[in-house]
Amino acid sequence: MDGAQSPVKGETLAFGHTIKPGSFIGLSLKNGLLNIITLTLYRFWGKTEVRRRVWSHITLNNEPFEYTGKGRELFLGFLIALLALGVPYLALILAIQFVSPMFTLLMLPLYIAIIVLIGAAIFMTYRYMASRTVWRGVRFQLRGSANKFGWSYLGYTLLVMITLGWYAPAMSMRIAEKLWGGMSYGDQKLRWERSHAEGLYGPFALAWVAGIIGYGVLIAAIVPPMIASMQAGTEPGVARFLLIYGYAFIYALFVMVASAAYHAVLMRTIARSIRLGEARFALNVKAGALIGLTLTNLLLTIFTLGFLTPVVVARTTKFMISRLSSTGEAPLADAMQAERGPKTGEGLADAFDVSPF
Structure with missing residues (x-):
């Protein structure tokens, strides 16, 4: 036994950050101005710089993460998606316009294909970002098939439609399982230990009922004045359209507040379902804090016309990391290097605007 090597002990995981959202204001203005000058083409390089700065301010056991993605990779991915x-x-x-209206029959398969592609775009985004995220010189990776994920996403979406939304919690958990269950740090695979939606349907039911009631109130506020205007033979003016958009905005805020408890529970449940070695995770997110974050981010985005989007990203990341904790140990020192991953960025995600960052 003297010559036997003792097993490498795992490490407890302590997350931290040095993110100061105010320090992203200058970068926000720079990106915004360059996007205007380049007719938004600079956004690929701007997004890359935002990610690089945010990643560098996130630490695990006092060691920062590194983002190694490049703007040209995102740009090439966008060009490929544009052609496809x-x-x-x-x-x-x-x-349809110049040959035959019969080509309209192809619109349904097109819509189905779009849903499949949205699912594939979500998977490809996580796969690309994982492959460009490095800690201690070791890359993360996401294994799996974007094609299979896309078809699964289509099936889940159809079930949500058939059940009038009630399959949504199960869909969220299954998507999270495919994404986080396929993730690994180097060759150290994350495990997913929950696939059901236990504990989600109570707060989801409250959000669903509130959404239906709010929608009824919205229709009651909009439809009668429009009917009266049509009967009187008057054209709806600018004030009428502004009022309609105002009602719709209030409804969206109402639904956001009503669903905050559900989204907070969902985030906590997903975090509890992930394992790395013997390490478990917890995300201390409550509905009130989530409402505050969402409302302030929304106001920052609206009143700055999107110029402060990097600040919003920084605030959101700070919110999440400051509430993330772990117990147990993970064999981080045993991790072997992962493959580099895809050569281009998440072009489909940019086309459908589904990128989480």
């Missing part, structure tokens, strides 16, 4: 989506869609529209 834009050309077929434009060809179909031209065929």
Whole structure:
């Protein structure tokens, strides 16, 4: 036994950050101005710089993360997605207008394909960002098939539609399982230990009922004045449209507040379902804090016309990391290097605007 090597002991995981959202104001203005000058083409490099700065301010056991993605990778991914989506869609529209209206029958398969592609875009985004996230020189990776994930996403979406939304909690858990269950740090695979939606349907029911009631109130506020205007033969003016958008905005805020408890429970449940070695995770997110974050981020985005989006990203990341904790140990020192991952960025995600960062 003298010559036997003792097993490498795991490490407890302590997350931290040095994020100061105010320090992102200058970067926000720079990105905004360059986006205007370049007709938004700079956004790929701007997004990369935001991620690089945010990652560098997140620490695990007092050691920072590193983001190694490049703007040109995002740009090339966008060009590929543009050719794959834009050309077929434009060809179909031209065929409907100039060849035969019968081509309209292809719109349903097109919509189905779009849902599949949105699912694939979500998977490809996580896969790319994992492959460009480095800690202690070791990359993360996401294993799996974007194609299979896309078809699963279609199936889940159809179930949500058929059940009038009631499958949504189960869909969220299954998507999280496919994403986080396929994630690994180097070759150290994360485990997913929950696939059901236990504890989610209570707060979801409250959000669902509130949404239905709020929608009824919205229709009652909008439809009668429109009918009266049509009967009187008067055209709706600018004030009427502003009022409609105002009602819709209030409804969206109402639904956001009503669903905050559900989203907080969902986030906590997903965090509790992830394991790395013997390490368990917890996310201390409450509905009130989530409402405050969402409302202030929304106001920052609206009143600055999106210029302070990097500040919003920094605030959101700070909110999450400051509430993330772990117990147990993970064999981080045993991790072997992962493959580099895809050569281009999440072009589909940019096309559908589904990127989490």
